[in-house]
Amino acid sequence: xxNTAQLSPFAKPVRFRSEILPKFPALRIPAVPLxxxxxxxxxITEITGPRSSGRMSVLLHILAQATxxxxxxxxxxxxxxxxxxxxxxxxxxxxxxxxxxCRGNTEHAMRAADLLLHAxxxxxxxxxxxxxxxxxxxxxxxxxxxxxxxxxxxxxxxLLVCSSSAQTKGCxxxxxxxxxxxxxxxxxxxxxxQGLDIAGRSCKPVESAVQRLSLERTA
Amino acid sequence: xYACIHSSDAANASATQDALLALAVEFSPEVEQTCSDTVVxxxxxxxxxxxxxxxxxxxxARRGYARKLKAHLGIAGNVDTAILLARKCEGTLLAMPxxxxxxxxxxxxxxxxxxxxxxxxxxxETLHQWGLETCGDLAGLPESALTERLGMAGxxxxxxxxxxxxxxxxxxxxxxxxEEQMELGHPLEQxxxxxxxxxxxxxxxxxxLRSQSQAARLLDLRLALDGAREYGCRxxxxxxxxxxxxxxxxxxxxxERHPPxxxxxxxxxxxxxxxxxxxxGGLFLxxxxxxxxxxxxLARIAGLVGKENVGSPELLYTYRPDAFRLTAPDLRSFxxxxxxxxxxxxxxxxxxxxxxxxxxxxxxxxxxxRVCAAGVNGTVVERSGPWESSGEWWASSEWHHQEWDVxxxxxALYRIAREVPADVWVVVGVYD
Numbered sequence: 001x002x003n004t005a006q007l008s009p010f011a012k013p014v015r016f017r018s019e020i021l022p023k024f025p026a027l028r029i030p031a032v033p034l035x036x037x038x039x040x041x042x043x044i045t046e047i048t049g050p051r052s053s054g055r056m057s058v059l060l061h062i063l064a065q066a067t068x069x070x071x072x073x074x075x076x077x078x079x080x081x082x083x084x085x086x087x088x089x090x091x092x093x094x095x096x097x098x099x100x101x102c103r104g105n106t107e108h109a110m111r112a113a114d115l116l117l118h119a120x121x122x123x124x125x126x127x128x129x130x131x132x133x134x135x136x137x138x139x140x141x142x143x144x145x146x147x148x149x150x151x152x153x154x155x156x157x158x159l160l161v162c163s164s165s166a167q168t169k170g171c172x173x174x175x176x177x178x179x180x181x182x183x184x185x186x187x188x189x190x191x192x193x194q195g196l197d198i199a200g201r202s203c204k205p206v207e208s209a210v211q212r213l214s215l216e217r218t219a
Numbered sequence: 220x221y222a223c224i225h226s227s228d229a230a231n232a233s234a235t236q237d238a239l240l241a242l243a244v245e246f247s248p249e250v251e252q253t254c255s256d257t258v259v260x261x262x263x264x265x266x267x268x269x270x271x272x273x274x275x276x277x278x279x280a281r282r283g284y285a286r287k288l289k290a291h292l293g294i295a296g297n298v299d300t301a302i303l304l305a306r307k308c309e310g311t312l313l314a315m316p317x318x319x320x321x322x323x324x325x326x327x328x329x330x331x332x333x334x335x336x337x338x339x340x341x342x343x344e345t346l347h348q349w350g351l352e353t354c355g356d357l358a359g360l361p362e363s364a365l366t367e368r369l370g371m372a373g374x375x376x377x378x379x380x381x382x383x384x385x386x387x388x389x390x391x392x393x394x395x396x397x398e399e400q401m402e403l404g405h406p407l408e409q410x411x412x413x414x415x416x417x418x419x420x421x422x423x424x425x426x427x428l429r430s431q432s433q434a435a436r437l438l439d440l441r442l443a444l445d446g447a448r449e450y451g452c453r454x455x456x457x458x459x460x461x462x463x464x465x466x467x468x469x470x471x472x473x474x475e476r477h478p479p480x481x482x483x484x485x486x487x488x489x490x491x492x493x494x495x496x497x498x499x500g501g502l503f504l505x506x507x508x509x510x511x512x513x514x515x516x517l518a519r520i521a522g523l524v525g526k527e528n529v530g531s532p533e534l535l536y537t538y539r540p541d542a543f544r545l546t547a548p549d550l551r552s553f554x555x556x557x558x559x560x561x562x563x564x565x566x567x568x569x570x571x572x573x574x575x576x577x578x579x580x581x582x583x584x585x586x587x588x589r590v591c592a593a594g595v596n597g598t599v600v601e602r603s604g605p606w607e608s609s610g611e612w613w614a615s616s617e618w619h620h621q622e623w624d625v626x627x628x629x630x631a632l633y634r635i636a637r638e639v640p641a642d643v644w645v646v647v648g649v650y651d
Contacts, residue, residue: 030563031563031564031565032565050630050631051629051630051631051649051651052630052631052632052649052650052651053651054565054567054651055651056568056569056570056651057565057566057567057568057651058565060566060568061565061566064562065562068555068556068559068562069505069555069556070504070505070553070554070555070556071505071507072507072508072548072550080571080573081570081571081572081573081648082532082570082571083541083568083569083570083571083648084532084533084534084541084543085534085541085543085569086566086568086569087532087568088534089566089568090566090568091559091561091562091566094531094532094533094534095531095533095546095548095549096531096548096549096553097531097532097548098517098529098530098531098548099529099530099531099532099545100520100524100528100529101524101528101529102524102528103524103528105524108523108524111523112520112523112524115516115519115520116516116520118516119508119509119512119513119515119516120508120509120512121506121507121508121509121512121513122508123505130570130651131570131594156505156506179630179631182601182626182632184601184603188601188602189584189586189602191601191602191603192603193567193603193624193632193650195567196567196632196650213565214565215565215566215567215568216564216565216566216567217566217567218566218567
């Protein structure tokens with residue numbers, strides 16, 4: 001404040017990124033308390049976690065919200081692991097989804113995501129890097145993330161990156177998920193998987209509170 | 220005012236038709252070819268150039284005589300009257316405004332029906348039964364009484380007989396060819412100079428498309444190669460395009476993936492057209508990708524990952540696991556759907572391994588106790604199954620699976636399956 005007082009009254013005040021008002025309303029995600037303010041558009045959101053931590057379930061839920069709003073979305077599937085039946089059960093409108101199957105080629109995945117982001121007009125673009133070898137992930141040039149960020153800023157597009165560990169530099173949201181325990185019904189040998197309880201923490205913006213999420217199995 | 224030229228030379232019909240059309244085009248660019256021996260055109264713009272209606276009529280007759288046409292000329296204030304006068308008279312007949320009814324009065328009713336074939340001939344019989352023979356007789360009847368007895372057909376005939384019916388010329392649109400071909404001076408081996416020529420040809424074609432309010436549904440390219448067979452490709456577009464830049468880019472991407480293999484000596488580009496996509500964008504609707512831009516993007520991605528790996532998934536009507544096909548995405552704008560409470564639930568989803576991972580599964584008490592596969596290794600701590608799934612027993616694509624949901628001690632939940640006929644265990648996917 002003292003520095004501000006010494007400035008000339010005609011000096012243009014510096015506006016930091018956090019002060020810039022969002023140009024587009026955030027994408028509301030009601031079922032995820034960690035994202036209670038929604039996902040900011042024009043930025044990168046990252047979801048990380050190990051296997052069975054609910055990454056795909058959260059991604060499909062976000063896709064369902066976006067396609068229900070009438071948006072066209074895209075999934076860049078590095079390891080060809082997207083399950084259309086699960087997506088349909090989660091409420092995703094498959095006709096409004098562009099699915100790019102990269103068959104394990106991470107370079108193709110990065111280039112496909114780049115092309116989609118520069119084409120513009122998409123609501124949500126998902127870059128699924130789960131199950132990609134850590135060595136391959138470490139070889140992804142950092143300039144890609146900078147390029148992605150510049151491609152979508154000031155646009156209504158959300159880039160969702162999903163992987164086992166943090167990859168992006170300069171994401172706006174970073175959610176870390178962890179499996180707590182599966183929910184089984186019945187007693188052995190007649191058990192039935194009912195769902196998963198997962199714990200989520202917001203690494204960016206930093207929040208110490210751990211939120212519990214419940215994934216229900218579709219009947 | 221309109222002029223009608225009617226030829227009475229039935230012997231040489233096709234030559235007469237061309238000569239009539241050529242004569243009419245000398246006076247007006249918009250010509251109605253009523254039938255093979257009759258043409259009609261507007262002469263109102265000629266008034267300032269040629270003078271009075273009589274002078275215009277004599278000029279038309281003079282040029283017709285120069286062409287050695289055996290024809291008759293009718294001039295009137297509306298198209299139908301001009302046609303009837305030309306068919307009635309010998310030489311030239313001019314009906315000034317207000318004179319139409321009197322000039323048409325002695326024309327037999329049969330000529331009226333020959334003039335317009337849409338009217339049922341039973342109406343003519345009715346008129347004859349009433350004792351009517353000429354247009355003058357028909358024009359003398361009261362309109363309301365005629366409407367009561369003959370309906371709209373009666374009103375229509377009476378208006379023609381009176382010479383008061385106004386209609387526009389039925390000008391046939393010229394047929395536009397959406398084809399461009401070029402013979403090259405010397406064989407071209409490189410793609411870049413060829414694309415330059417394609418760009419010019421596509422620019423002309425797209426200008427033609429836009430002038431006719433059309434868009435390209437399909438682009439067909441034929442290349443005559445130097446010392447090789449003809450090269451052909453057909454690009455079909457899910458959304459019709461009329462931008463030459465997008466078409467050129469799609470053509471370039473295709474030729475880069477499938478090069479012709481020899482130098483090009485001649486090319487032909489042909490388009491099949493359709494109505495362009497017209498969309499009224501809503502102010503409060505979410506934006507969607509531009510269709511032409513998206514097609515180029517998807518073509519680029521298809522060049523990277525293969526055409527069969529890009530599209531919108533569509534579930535097939537079967538119980539077979541992971542049955543889907545890829546189609547073109549639906550780019551229409553949709554309004555937001557009503558809020559559904561079921562969408563607020565987080566659903567457990569499956570992440571598939573494609574292809575499924577071959578696994579060694581230890582069995583104890585008819586249940587899996589340990590799973591070993593590439594990247595999956597652990598002792599089963601909880602399980603659910605087996606869940607039988609089978610189908611298409613009548614075809615070679617028959618399947619029969621026993622599926623288990625297992626929780627391993629590595630902390631993850633998997634779906635494993637035993638393929639019954641082959642007795643092979645696979646890890647289908649992981650719950651994630």
